Amino acid sequence: MEKVGQPDPSGEDERLSRLFRALSDATRRSLLSRLTLGPAKVTDLARPFRMSLPAVSKHLKILEDAGLVSRAVRGRVHRLSLSGEPLRQVEIWLDPFRSYWEATFAGLRRDLSAHPPRAERRRPRGRRLDSGRNGD
Amino acid sequence: MEKVGQPDPSGEDERLSRLFRALSDATRRSLLSRLTLGPAKVTDLARPFRMSLPAVSKHLKILEDAGLVSRAVRGRVHRLSLSGEPLRQVEIWLDPFRSYWEATFAGLRRDLSAHPPRAERRRPRGRRLDSGRNGD
DNA sequence: AATATACTTAACCGTTTGGTTTACTATTCA
DNA sequence: TGAATAGTAAACCAAACGGTTAAGTATATT
Numbered sequence: 641m642e643k644v645g646q647p648d649p650s651g652e653d654e655r656l657s658r659l660f661r662a663l664s665d666a667t668r669r670s671l672l673s674r675l676t677l678g679p680a681k682v683t684d685l686a687r688p689f690r691m692s693l694p695a696v697s698k699h700l701k702i703l704e705d706a707g708l709v710s711r712a713v714r715g716r717v718h719r720l721s722l723s724g725e726p727l728r729q730v731e732i733w734l735d736p737f738r739s740y741w742e743a744t745f746a747g748l749r750r751d752l753s754a755h756p757p758r759a760e761r762r763r764p765r766g767r768r769l770d771s772g773r774n775g776d
Numbered sequence: 777m778e779k780v781g782q783p784d785p786s787g788e789d790e791r792l793s794r795l796f797r798a799l800s801d802a803t804r805r806s807l808l809s810r811l812t813l814g815p816a817k818v819t820d821l822a823r824p825f826r827m828s829l830p831a832v833s834k835h836l837k838i839l840e841d842a843g844l845v846s847r848a849v850r851g852r853v854h855r856l857s858l859s860g861e862p863l864r865q866v867e868i869w870l871d872p873f874r875s876y877w878e879a880t881f882a883g884l885r886r887d888l889s890a891h892p893p894r895a896e897r898r899r900p901r902g903r904r905l906d907s908g909r910n911g912d
Numbered sequence: 913a914a915t916a917t918a919c920t921t922a923a924c925c926g927t928t929t930g931g932t933t934t935a936c937t938a939t940t941c942a
Numbered sequence: 943t944g945a946a947t948a949g950t951a952a953a954c955c956a957a958a959c960g961g962t963t964a965a966g967t968a969t970a971t972t
Contacts, residue, residue, distance in 0.1 A: 653802040664796035665930085666789040669869075676876060682949060695931055697950060702929095716939040716948045724877025727870060733805075734863060734870075740812060741860025801960085818919060831961055833920060838959095852918045852969040914972085921966070928959070936951070942944090 662706035668699050679721035795862050798842035804835050815857035
């Protein structure tokens, strides 16, 4: 289990917490989905949303702070691109639980139960790079 | 701040948001880890933490609301157990991004075919391709 | 019946979050 | 140079968070 005695600020827990918190907003998840299609500038990312530009700007900063997007400033244009690596961290955190939910639904999900618990999982073929959620 | 197109309260996005939010706290993640060892009652779950019992109780409620733990009340004892299923939802959400972080490292040649890039197009300096609508 | 145990609920409090509007800075265009 | 464009920063606000203590509700125990 984790450390429960000390706060341990800015440690591993903190990073994971920031990551999950960044993912806990539908707008932010939508932005990430959009970015799987390729890098984009802030105004383009903001266009589909009803909210103001500063609001989207803040969301992007949160994603950036979580390490999920990186920013390349060229002139006045900020080009955001997806950094998938932190999501790998999520995957890693998730791993010990995988056998748990697979046990719960053993045999019901062919594509998931096909993989041995805790093993390096193969990516199911034919998955599309789109969450299907939100305004995409 | 949910929707982009339609107001979809209490929908799929909302469920995912609650899930990620539940995971965004180190105490809650620690509780989940503890529960992989088997069901436990509230007092046992609370013991390792410095915080008060009601605080832990609230955390457990949040996990329960996210569907991550289920509760079986027997007498005055609440027996909490892990429900891995929502974590499978996280996995499913994560899946479209998997090729992305895999491509970040080596072996990207094969995985790049999964990407629809070419938004990468860099326009020559001094030339105005932007017709005023959408730079990409 | 009285008391202890296992919890939740309620009320409260400071901080964070997600949004707004109004500046402000920096770059590009005419 | 002046104006438009791309974006952040600041100030503000209501609501949600995460914690506290105190009170309340059931169930066991003696």
